[in-house]
Amino acid sequence: MTAAADRLDPGAGRSSDPRRGTFFLLSIPAVVGLALFLILPILFMVALSFRADLNGTLLAPFDPTLKQYDKLFATGSYWNLLGISTLIAFGVATIATLLAYPLAYFLAFRAGTRAGLYLILLLVPFWTSYLLRVMAWKLMLGEAGVINSVLLATGLIQHPLEALLYNRFSVVVTLVYVWIPFAMLPILAAMGRIDTRLHEAAADLYASPWQQLRRITLPLSLPGVIAAFFMVFIPTVGEYVTPLLVGGTGGTMYGNIVQAFFVQAANWPLGAALSVIMLLATLVLVIIGIRIVQPRRLLGQ
Amino acid sequence: MQPRQARSAWRGFVGIVSIAFIAAACGNTGAASPTAGVASEPPSATATPVITDTPPDQVTGSLSVLDWPGYDDPNFWIDFKNTYKNVNVSFEFGSTDAEIYGHMKGGSQADIFHPYTGWLQFYVDEGMAAEIDTSKLKNWDKVPDSFKKIGQINGKQYFVPWDWGFSSILYRTDKIPNVDSWNVLMDPQYRGHLSMWDDGPGAVTVSAYIHGYDETNITADQLAAIKAEWTAQAPLNKTYWSAPADLESLMNSGEVWAGYAWQGSFAVTKGAGTPVAYANPKEGRNSWIGVYGIRKDSPNYDLALKFLDAKLGLLTGQNLVNLYYYGTTNQDVMNGLSDPAQAAAYGGADTQALLKNTFSIDDPTILQHTNFTPNLTADQRDAWTAMWTEVKASQ
Numbered sequence: 001m002t003a004a005a006d007r008l009d010p011g012a013g014r015s016s017d018p019r020r021g022t023f024f025l026l027s028i029p030a031v032v033g034l035a036l037f038l039i040l041p042i043l044f045m046v047a048l049s050f051r052a053d054l055n056g057t058l059l060a061p062f063d064p065t066l067k068q069y070d071k072l073f074a075t076g077s078y079w080n081l082l083g084i085s086t087l088i089a090f091g092v093a094t095i096a097t098l099l100a101y102p103l104a105y106f107l108a109f110r111a112g113t114r115a116g117l118y119l120i121l122l123l124v125p126f127w128t129s130y131l132l133r134v135m136a137w138k139l140m141l142g143e144a145g146v147i148n149s150v151l152l153a154t155g156l157i158q159h160p161l162e163a164l165l166y167n168r169f170s171v172v173v174t175l176v177y178v179w180i181p182f183a184m185l186p187i188l189a190a191m192g193r194i195d196t197r198l199h200e201a202a203a204d205l206y207a208s209p210w211q212q213l214r215r216i217t218l219p220l221s222l223p224g225v226i227a228a229f230f231m232v233f234i235p236t237v238g239e240y241v242t243p244l245l246v247g248g249t250g251g252t253m254y255g256n257i258v259q260a261f262f263v264q265a266a267n268w269p270l271g272a273a274l275s276v277i278m279l280l281a282t283l284v285l286v287i288i289g290i291r292i293v294q295p296r297r298l299l300g301q
Numbered sequence: 302m303q304p305r306q307a308r309s310a311w312r313g314f315v316g317i318v319s320i321a322f323i324a325a326a327c328g329n330t331g332a333a334s335p336t337a338g339v340a341s342e343p344p345s346a347t348a349t350p351v352i353t354d355t356p357p358d359q360v361t362g363s364l365s366v367l368d369w370p371g372y373d374d375p376n377f378w379i380d381f382k383n384t385y386k387n388v389n390v391s392f393e394f395g396s397t398d399a400e401i402y403g404h405m406k407g408g409s410q411a412d413i414f415h416p417y418t419g420w421l422q423f424y425v426d427e428g429m430a431a432e433i434d435t436s437k438l439k440n441w442d443k444v445p446d447s448f449k450k451i452g453q454i455n456g457k458q459y460f461v462p463w464d465w466g467f468s469s470i471l472y473r474t475d476k477i478p479n480v481d482s483w484n485v486l487m488d489p490q491y492r493g494h495l496s497m498w499d500d501g502p503g504a505v506t507v508s509a510y511i512h513g514y515d516e517t518n519i520t521a522d523q524l525a526a527i528k529a530e531w532t533a534q535a536p537l538n539k540t541y542w543s544a545p546a547d548l549e550s551l552m553n554s555g556e557v558w559a560g561y562a563w564q565g566s567f568a569v570t571k572g573a574g575t576p577v578a579y580a581n582p583k584e585g586r587n588s589w590i591g592v593y594g595i596r597k598d599s600p601n602y603d604l605a606l607k608f609l610d611a612k613l614g615l616l617t618g619q620n621l622v623n624l625y626y627y628g629t630t631n632q633d634v635m636n637g638l639s640d641p642a643q644a645a646a647y648g649g650a651d652t653q654a655l656l657k658n659t660f661s662i663d664d665p666t667i668l669q670h671t672n673f674t675p676n677l678t679a680d681q682r683d684a685w686t687a688m689w690t691e692v693k694a695s696q
Contacts, residue, residue, distance in 0.1 A: 053679070055427065058407050071687075077694040143556050162493055166540045248540035252693050260693065264500065265686030266399035266406070 042279075049272035068273035078257060078274065082281060085254035088168065089236035092175045093183075097228045099176065100183035104224075105217070107184075108191035109199075119188075126181050134245050137174045141165040141246070166248025174242050183228040190224025191217065226293050230286060237282050238275075254278055362604050363389040367404055367411035370394050376624060380614030381607065388604065396544075397500075399686070405429050405596070412599040413608060415463075418451060418590045418674040419502055423682075425454040430594045433458045437606050440613035440631065447668075448630045451590045454676075460592035461609045464621055465628040467661075467671070468503070468587040470580040471552065471562035471570065480580040483511050485559050487530065492537045496548055496560035499541035501689025502677060503561065504531050510584035510672065517675050524688055531692045545569070552577065563589075568626035568659045579659070585670040590630075619646055628660055638662055 050064040072078060103122070107115050125133065140146045141164040148160040164170060194217060202212045240255030247253070258278070261271030366373075373392040375382050381390070393411050395401035398420040405414055405424065416424065424430040435441045435458050441449075444462065452460035472480045476494070486495055486507065497504065508527040509516045519527070539557050542548040545566045551557040552570045560566075567579040580586075593612060595605045611617065618634035621627050623646075628635060637643040638657050647653040661667040677685070 053683075054406055075691060075694075077691050081694045142554075144554050244543075249535045249538045249693070250696050252696055257690055257694050260686070260690045262403070264397055264399050265683065265690065266402045267683055267686065268403070270687070 045272045046276055048269055049276050051269040051272075054266065054268055068270050071270060072273055072277065078254075081252065081257060082254050082278065085237055085239075086281070086285065088172060088175075088253060089233050089239070092172055092179065092236050093229045093233035095172070096176045096179040096183045096232050097187075097225055100180050100187055100228060101221075101225065103180070104184045104187035104191055104221075105213075107188055108194075109196070109217075122181055122184070130178070130241070131245075133178060134174055134242055137170065137177065138165065138246055141170050141173070165246060167250045168247070170246040170248075171243050171251040171253070174246055175236060175239065178242070179232045179236070183232050186227040186231060187221055187224040190221040190227075194220045230289065233289075234282055234286065238278055357384045358386045360385055360604075361387045361389075362601060363391065364413065364601055364604055364608055365391050365393065365411045366608070367393045367395060367401060367409055367414040369401075369415060370396055371625075372415065374624075376617075376620040378608065378612060378617060379620060380617045381611030383616075384611060385604075385607065390608070409596075412596055412601045412605045414594055414596065415591060416460075416594065417592070419677050420682075421452075421454055421460060421592065421594075422676040423679055424594060425459050426679075429597055430454075430459045431597045431599065431602060433461055433595065433609070434606060437603075438610045438613065440610055443613060443632050444630045445632055448590065451673075452592050460594045461613070462590050462592045462630045463612055464591040464625075465630065466589060466626075467564045467579075468498075468561060468589060469564070470559055470582060471548070471567050471577055472559040472580060473552065473555065474576045474578050476555070476558040480559060480578075481583055483507050483582050483584055485580075486561065487511075487534050487537070489537060491558055493539055494556070494558040495534075495537050496539050496542050496551060496557045497531075497534070498561040499543045501686040502682070504689055504692075505685045506587060506672075506674065507561065510582070510587070513584075516672075519681070519685075524684060528688045528692060531689070532695050535692060535696050549573075564659050565626040568655060571655060581661075581670075585672045586667075587674060588671045589674050591627075622656060623648055623652075626656065626659055635660070635662070 049068055050066070051062050052065045052067050107118055107122075111118050138145070142148070143160040143162060143165070145165070147164060148157075151157045152160060198216050198220075199212050202216055207215070238255045238258070239253055240259045243251045243253045243256050244259075247256075254274075255278075258271050258274045261267045261274065265271075373394075378390065381388075393404065393409060395404050398417055401414055401416055402420060402423060404411070406427075406429075414424075433452070438461070448462040448465070449458070452458055452462050454460070470480050470483065470485055472485070477485070477491070485491070486497060488495075497507075505519060505524075505527055506516055508514065508530055509519065512523075512526075514523050539551060540547075542551070542560065545563060548557065548560050548562055549566050549569050552560065552566070553573050553575050562579075564579060567577060570577045593609050595602060595609070599605060613631050615631065615633060618629035618631040619637070621629045622634060622638070638647060638653060638660065639662060641650065641653075644650045644653045647656060657663060
């Protein structure tokens with residue numbers, strides 16, 4: 001792609017490009033915003049994790065100590081929970097991506113002129129409050145909820161199912177539900193870039209729709225699928241609101257522990273140390289994931 | 302900022318005028334409160350101050366209050382609102398004691414904050430609370446001595462106690478016939494039908510009551526035993542609750558049969574028609590008291606004092622009892638619950654009876670077998686909350 005751009009504009013990207021100055025100026029607000037509201041707070045949090053306690057004012061100088069990390073490494077249950085949260089995030093990302101794929105396929109290739117309308121219909125529920133959507137699942141899964149009421153009324157069960165809510169299952173179900181439209185968008189974007197003449201050519205060569213899917217659509221949409229997967233995986237590792245509302249005692253995730261130390265325990269340094277560990281763990285997993293998947297190879301570069 | 306002398310003169314004027322007005326207001330409601338030694342004319346409906354100065358409804362200024370969600374309801378500071386109509390009161394919120402402590406630590410500019418017993422020591426030790434000048438509180442004599450003591454740290458009055466209540470077991474009488482011990486929370490036969498409050502120090506106190514530990518001196522071995530106990534208890538819960546409404550809806554629907562609860566939940570579920578009872582465990586109920594403090598170096602100290610004084614007012618106290626089913630430290634309000642002539646102020650005779658039941662007012666021995674929450678040290682706070690977090694992480 002850069003080769004093609006070169007032919008159109010030989011000066012693009014070179015240090016002599018007179019537009020570089022403009023690009024630089026245009027990017028300053030975003031860079032400043034990111035630095036102030038993303039980089040600086042993360043650095044502050046990392047600094048906070050080396051603090052022994054909260055005595056003194058928040059910005060006062062202090063003697064750095066590894067006390068919080070010692071405490072972390074001494075407590076096995078936090079690492080266990082990090083592992084469980086990562087597995088839950090992996091599961092949610094996989095299921096959400098798998099369920100989002102047919103949706104994206106339908107919108108890209110089968111919806112025709114109505115695609116925009118269907119897209120809006122799919123996205124409208126997600127303009128409501130996140131909390132409302134999670135609470136709606138409480139109504140669905142509860143002992144007196146919709147699912148139990150229907151099953152009881154039809155006589156399929158005699159007693160309400162108690163295992164639907166307040167455990168890991170309800171956390172996974174709710175998270176998948178919340179993430180499907182978000183997972184769908186990158187896949188849709190990738191599918192939109194596929195040239196439909198490839199499908200026509202394949203049909204001319206007697207390929208069945210299933211073969212077209214397997215050999216054309218799937219490989220070409222794979223970068224979108226990967227993007228969707230990571231887009232769901234990374235935030236879900238640190239998720240805490242959904243487990244708080246529908247997780248009960250068994251569905252706790254790592255984010256709940258971080259929140260507990262900040263909000264219930266007023267122990268910000270320990271909470272900061274936990275957050276740093278989660279940040280590093282997620283970074284490592286993403287790097288490993290990208291190495292395995294090698295998107296550059298998929299993009300044909 | 303006015304120069305020092307002008308400020309003390311100003312304080313003097315406003316102090317005397319406000320005392321005169323509050324004395325007049327108290328005289329109107331018929332409450333038996335003596336005018337606090339100010340030589341003005343006897344209170345009457347059209348009392349005018351002897352010293353001409355800014356009347357309360359012309360006092361301007363602003364106050365910022367750090368409070369729990371829901372307490373910004375004007376009903377809970379109605380006496381101040383009615384007297385100081387032109388003072389602008391704004392609210393910041395924290396929904397746990399730790400959050401409020403975090404706000405104050407983080408440099409909140411709120412003039413007034415609302416912690417609860419257990420969390421008071423740190424504010425004084427870390428220099429965040431100003432001493433309360435109780436001579437300026439007109440309603441101070443309505444507060445019983447035992448409550449006044451709760452607000453004293455290191456021998457000085459740093460906090461004004463305002464709301465109080467019990468913690469005990471709330472249980473459905475149709476599912477569990479009788480609960481007489483905190484141990485019911487650990488009972489495996491009620492698996493999936495219990496609900497504990499999501500709070501580390503709360504869990505430690507329950508264990509201390511059950512096993513007879515000294516709450517002020519929990520050893521490391523005892524803490525380890527407590528942690529094991531609650532780790533085993535965790536699967537028995539339907540879920541933990543962090544806001545009373547969570548517990549109340551679970552109780553009403555019958556999913557939870559017994560739970561750690563504040564007495565407000567008892568009144569709400571009983572009022573909803575659910576067959577519930579509020580236990581009197583043999584180890585004793587727990588009682589907590591909410592207090593208001595003034596931030597050290599707040600520029601609105603005097604106005605804040607007036608706010609706190611108005612908080613102890615009659616209407617405010619009645620609203621607290623009627624709307625939240627919490628006790629108030631204004632003894633006139635609590636005594637009014639036993640006075641049939643005042644039934645109208647409490648929503649009628651039936652509600653008055655329900656409230657009396659909630660506060661165990663008819664039981665003269667209730668205070669003897671109630672355990673009051675002692676103040677935590679910073680180490681205890683850190684150790685107990687870390688213990689609870691580990692319990693949650695081990696599931």
